[in-house]
Amino acid sequence: MIYSEKVMDHFANPRNVGEIKDADGVGEVGNAKCGDIMKMYIKVDGNIISDVKFKTFGCGAAVATSSIATEMIKGKELSEAIKLTNKAVVEALDGLPPAKLHCSVLAEQAIKAAVSDYYVKQGIDPAPFVGKISDCEDCESCHE
16 A cells, blocks of 8 residues: 555654543544544634644554644634545545545544534534534445
8 A cells, every 4th residue: 555655744743642631522433343443632712623632543544634634623613623524634645545545534523523522512412513423334444
């Protein structure tokens, strides 16, 4: 498998790794069967994601997609962050091999899950804002 320089850089030097102890929202997606689990933590100040961290158990592509996704949403409004697509994550990394595209889907879903958790903690129904969050069980590439 050939990875871009950006994928290799984000794998070797991941940004925003760790957890936020008093996170305003936490989202976890993936499962042990597919081998990739992402946990995303967000801190929200006035509707802006002021801090974001992640912990990912998985392959290099999973770490790289988590890393770049956190960079892409930090400082953004919640409404903008949940619009981040797996396609945008892949483009920001200058591509991923087809067998690793599910990693970018997990990054997108982890962000949505964290924002959803934030809304729930605020007493707000997240569904109108975030929509349905796919579970890794829905991920076809995990079951090939």
